Amino acid sequence: MKLPTPLFTALRLAVIATVCLASQAQAQESRIGFVNTERIFREATPAKAAQVKIDQEFSKRDKELQEVAARLKTMSDKLDKDVALIAEPERSKRQRELTDLDKDFQRKQREFREDLNQRKNEELASVLERTTRVIKQIAEAEKYDIVFQDAVYASPRIDITDKVLKALNK
Template identity: 30%
Template sequence: MRSWLMATGMTVALMASTASAWAEPVQKIGFVNTDKVYRESKDAQSINKTLEKEFGSQFKQLRKLEKQGIELQKLLLSNKLPPAEQKNQQERMAKINKEYLALKSATDEEYSLRRNEEFASMQQKANQALIELAKAEHYDVIVKDVVYVRSEFDITDKLIQIMNRN
């Protein structure tokens, strides 16, 4: 009986010391708003300018086709055209619509791929800056993408400052 009590006591003591080592309280928590980083950092702004230059002509062509379509639609809805001309303009409208949809689909896909490439490299840079910040300011936990966080835990602006310095 005595050896059983002694064994139980040692087991409880061992479990308590192990549990306390594992259950160290988190001392410092930070939160990063990735959407804000992707909007406000110099890297994000640079990426957006680069993509605007790269895809500007395609976007301009899309706007031109859209404007043509709107003007043609107004003309068709006015009912001022003779039936033969009405038919010609409807065919023209269908052609413009088809061209617009094909260009929009291709542009959207290409733009999305390029944007993802650019932001993937920026994300690596942001993660490195985040690790630098965590080590420098002794954070125990840094969280991204949460539903709610109090503003005192938000370190997004600090991260953007570090990224803009580098």
């Protein structure tokens, strides 16, 4: 009887270890979940409430901007209509007024957009924080190993968005 060589023995042990590890990995299947964040922001009650809050907060400023825009259009139309009938000093004065009003309007419009975007980001961050807490609770309760919030593709089989929405909408 011939004794196995050390290389053969090492190779045989490596194959046995690989087979054991592979069977252990199969026995411990990972649980993966996916949450569609965009859908959460569209459908969750806290996200809808945040949007209503923002709309209420900015509606007055939005209305004021619309009024200034209408006034600008009226002034511009009147100047275009009257341009041939009015003297140069009056035309220059009205053009300056129109230009000044337009600059003021654009500044206010830019500030409005910046303030609106900042508030939206604050409110969405709050919704996202709450969503993350709910996702963690569901993941721990249902023994998920990992839950993704963004993906190029996710099978409906691992999509837990409905569970998260249900928890958020309570």
